[in-house]
Amino acid sequence: MTEVLLEIKDLGIQFKTGEGAIQPIRGVNFTLKKGETLGVVGESGSGKSVTSLAVMGLLPEKKSKIVSGSILFNNEDITHLNERQYRKLRGNEMSMIFQEPMTSLNPVFTIGEQLGEPLKQHKKMSKKERKEAIIKILKQVGIPRAEQIINDYPHQLSGGMRQRVMISLALLCEPKLLICDEPTTALDVTIQAQILELMKQIKAEKNMSLLFITHDLGVVAEMCDRVVVMYAGEIVEVAEINELFDNPLHPYTKGLIDSLPTNNARKSKLYSIKGQVPKPDEIGKGCAFANRCPYAFNKCVESAPPTFSKGEHLSKCWLQESDRQVNIQ
Amino acid sequence: MTESSLIEVKNLKKYYEISQGLFKPKLVVKAVDDVSFSIKRGETFALVGESGCGKSTTGKTLLRLTDATSGEVRFKGEDILSLPYEKMRSLRKEMQMVFQDPYASLNPKMTIRQILLEPLRVHKKYSPEERMKKIVDILEIVGLSRSHLDRHPNEFSGGQRQRIGIARAVVLNPDFIIADEPVSALDVSVQSQVINLMLELQKEFGLTYLFISHDLSVVEHMTDRVAVMYLGKIVELADTEELFANPKHPYTQALISAVPVSHPKDVKERIVLKGDVPNPANPPSGCTFHTRCPFVMDKCKSVEPSLTEIGNGHITSCHLYSKNKEENINAIIYS
Ligand SMILES: Nc1ncnc2c1ncn2[C@@H]1O[C@H](COP(=O)(O)OP(=O)(O)OP(=O)(O)O)[C@@H](O)[C@H]1O
Ligand SMILES: Nc1ncnc2c1ncn2[C@@H]1O[C@H](COP(=O)(O)OP(=O)(O)OP(=O)(O)O)[C@@H](O)[C@H]1O
Ligand code: SF4
Ligand SMILES: [Mg+2]
Ligand SMILES: [Mg+2]
Numbered sequence: 001m002t003e004v005l006l007e008i009k010d011l012g013i014q015f016k017t018g019e020g021a022i023q024p025i026r027g028v029n030f031t032l033k034k035g036e037t038l039g040v041v042g043e044s045g046s047g048k049s050v051t052s053l054a055v056m057g058l059l060p061e062k063k064s065k066i067v068s069g070s071i072l073f074n075n076e077d078i079t080h081l082n083e084r085q086y087r088k089l090r091g092n093e094m095s096m097i098f099q100e101p102m103t104s105l106n107p108v109f110t111i112g113e114q115l116g117e118p119l120k121q122h123k124k125m126s127k128k129e130r131k132e133a134i135i136k137i138l139k140q141v142g143i144p145r146a147e148q149i150i151n152d153y154p155h156q157l158s159g160g161m162r163q164r165v166m167i168s169l170a171l172l173c174e175p176k177l178l179i180c181d182e183p184t185t186a187l188d189v190t191i192q193a194q195i196l197e198l199m200k201q202i203k204a205e206k207n208m209s210l211l212f213i214t215h216d217l218g219v220v221a222e223m224c225d226r227v228v229v230m231y232a233g234e235i236v237e238v239a240e241i242n243e244l245f246d247n248p249l250h251p252y253t254k255g256l257i258d259s260l261p262t263n264n265a266r267k268s269k270l271y272s273i274k275g276q277v278p279k280p281d282e283i284g285k286g287c288a289f290a291n292r293c294p295y296a297f298n299k300c301v302e303s304a305p306p307t308f309s310k311g312e313h314l315s316k317c318w319l320q321e322s323d324r325q326v327n328i329q
Numbered sequence: 330m331t332e333s334s335l336i337e338v339k340n341l342k343k344y345y346e347i348s349q350g351l352f353k354p355k356l357v358v359k360a361v362d363d364v365s366f367s368i369k370r371g372e373t374f375a376l377v378g379e380s381g382c383g384k385s386t387t388g389k390t391l392l393r394l395t396d397a398t399s400g401e402v403r404f405k406g407e408d409i410l411s412l413p414y415e416k417m418r419s420l421r422k423e424m425q426m427v428f429q430d431p432y433a434s435l436n437p438k439m440t441i442r443q444i445l446l447e448p449l450r451v452h453k454k455y456s457p458e459e460r461m462k463k464i465v466d467i468l469e470i471v472g473l474s475r476s477h478l479d480r481h482p483n484e485f486s487g488g489q490r491q492r493i494g495i496a497r498a499v500v501l502n503p504d505f506i507i508a509d510e511p512v513s514a515l516d517v518s519v520q521s522q523v524i525n526l527m528l529e530l531q532k533e534f535g536l537t538y539l540f541i542s543h544d545l546s547v548v549e550h551m552t553d554r555v556a557v558m559y560l561g562k563i564v565e566l567a568d569t570e571e572l573f574a575n576p577k578h579p580y581t582q583a584l585i586s587a588v589p590v591s592h593p594k595d596v597k598e599r600i601v602l603k604g605d606v607p608n609p610a611n612p613p614s615g616c617t618f619h620t621r622c623p624f625v626m627d628k629c630k631s632v633e634p635s636l637t638e639i640g641n642g643h644i645t646s647c648h649l650y651s652k653n654k655e656e657n658i659n660a661i662i663y664s
Contacts, residue, residue: 043516043518043519044486044489044515044516044519045486144604158605158606159380160605160606161605187380188379188380188543188606189543189545189584189587189588189589190379190583190584190587190601190602191379191605192587192589193586193587193599193601194601194602196589197601215516215517216517216589217517217591218546218588218589218590218591219589221589221590221591221592221593221595222589222590222593241593242593242594245592245593255518256517256518259517259518259520259521260517260546260591261521261524261546261547261549261550261551262546262549262550262591263591264550266549266550266569266570267528267550267551269525269528269529270521270524270525270550271521272518272521272522272525273518273521273522275472276472276473276474276519
């Protein structure tokens with residue numbers, strides 16, 4: 001059996017807002033195996049970033065609370081570590097590439113200074129060793145003139161270069177877990193192709209585990225071994241990548257795949273999922289997708305479906321109840 | 330100008346001067362450098378290309394949101410670049426823009442109700458009751474609802490804000506919409522709703538779109554013709570189906586090959602370009618693509634290729650396709 005690096009069990013996260021508490025993460029369960037790339041897809045606001053921030057111990061301290069469940073990293077419960085304990089893990093055993101590349105590099109420090117920081121914190125290295133390590137990693141991510149670039153500031157670099165710097169920053173301490181939150185969304189396709197290629201290659205070399213968050217199913221198809229699909233703060237489907245595309249079990253996943261322009265005749269009306277994601281306070285006792293689901297029946301509105309499994313393929317939909325097992329193809 | 334074109338762009342240039350400090354010469358960024366095209370009535374015309382190639386600047390110059398350096402833009406036959414301010418203002422309701430950045434384009438102090446009512450009020454369209462009905466309808470079409478009316482933009486996700494921007498542009502029923510990356514920030518499921526909405530509105534009102542996007546699968550789906558830009562210039566222009574089936578310019582070929590697969594089992598021959606987009610303030614000599622081109626020849630480094638028609642409205646600027654005999658052989662090998 002493959003070893004598990006990260007296990008999230010029944011995670012629930014609450015936020016305090018002006019209008020009272022909301023719970024946008026209502027029950028997230030998944031495991032990430034060693035050496036695996038696990039894709040996380042889902043609607044904007046479904047909780048992808050919040051889930052990954054929770055893993056990194058980066059939730060806003062005063063505003064948010066983990067109200068249920070646990071996060072296990074390397075078989076260790078890290079759910080309630082304090083900031084000091086987390087600092088040992090972060091940037092070292094686990095790191096993250098954030099959704100907005102510009103906000104995560106500090107404009108007033110040079111590239112070299114920013115890359116030096118995690119090494120100072122986590123590794124006992126001399127100044128010279130640090131510089132060598134930094135140049136080496138920058139070269140690895142395909143940055144030309146690395147020796148000069150370390151003296152540049154972020155704004156002097158192009159978007160693609162900045163994202164490479166972000167990647168090298170994340171890889172610096174050779175983490176076991178790398179979380180990528182939409183790492184290429186802000187980039188051009190030709191640069192995206194370069195970066196994805198680079199990430200595949202580095203992942204293979206270092207045997208890392210990747211949690212790869214994206215809303216682009218094409219990128220998922222290229223990068224991932226397995227996929228979890230999130231909807232309204234829950235995991236609604238988990239499947240091996242080919243299985244997900246060929247035989248989606250959850251109507252939301254099927255809707256997503258059917259809406260891809262490439263799966264629709266040119267100029268035709270695209271398949272689209274009607275309606276919109278319910279807000280946290282609009283989710284009733286039934287299935288969170290019921291108001292948009294073309295297959296919904298009475299039971300869907302009355303009670304929330306549990307997770308059904310078909311081998312390794314999991315889905316949270318009443319259609320998969322053992323006496324029903326409806327094929328939605 | 331041909332009968333059927335709604336807008337015609339000729340030799341449009343937009344140069345930005347960037348000050349380098351007191352004693353240094355100014356840098357000139359040729360954001361749009363001698364671009365010509367026309368868009369037919371009812372057509373969806375796409376501008377694609379990498380970040381910084383000048384797509385948004387082209388769009389903004391067409392609407393006079395920024396002044397052109399030189400060139401001509403004719404809308405319904407009228408040269409709008411020389412139109413007096415007042416006339417331009419009233420033309421604006423016929424030409425709308427959906428912006429790329431959903432954060433910057435909505436006034437954070439206004440409620441959604443105010444944001445959507447404003448254009449109707451400014452251009453004196455409909456009675457007050459009709460206005461309310463209209464904006465609620467539009468909100469629902471873009472996937473939001475009446476319950477959002479009294480909220481402010483910062484209470485919405487990026488995706489939701491973009492939908493509000495689209496609602497604001499279509500609420501006036503304009504003839505021509507420049508949509509600058511209108512669906513880039515949206516979820517796949519909402520993206521398809523918005524594309525359908527744009528297609529529907531187009532059918533119903535004969536709308537003409539300039540569709541700026543870097544998402545080629547969306548461009549392939551919904552546009553009629555495509556112009557590919559690189560560093561301020563159009564390097565290839567063709568009917569959409571022709572362009573995707575038969576890309577000629579090496580840059581277009583790389584661009585199309587870089588689109589992610591649509592199924593994990595698909596394999597794709599990928600042309601991975603080396604390096605980044607060059608600095609537009611200091612573009613390479615000759616063919617500006619020569620620093621990244623897999624087929625670069627000596628000539629490319631010094632001589633700028635011109636746009637040449639290579640068949641039925643399909644034009645490209647690349648020495649592989651110039652009339653020279655020897656190079657034609659290369660073109661056949663590489664295409
Ligand atoms: N600091 C916060 N305070 C209150 N609510 C928050 C906060 N951060 C996130 N949320 C809410 O949590 C939910 C999940 O947000 P999250 O950022 O995880 O979505 P996402 O899946 O990453 O979406 P996207 O694809 O748009 O990045 C949203 O409804 C969001 O409004
Ligand atoms: N106001 C400005 N002042 C100076 N330079 C500008 C200005 N606006 C744009 N530019 C430059 O002009 C060039 C074209 O920019 P533009 O925004 O049109 O590109 P784009 O193709 O829309 O890119 P993207 O895909 O990133 O939106 C870029 O090099 C940009 O830096
Ligand atoms: S449980 Fe019912 S409503 Fe929910 S996805 Fe399945 S069929 Fe649709
Ligand atoms: Mg996110
Ligand atoms: Mg732009």
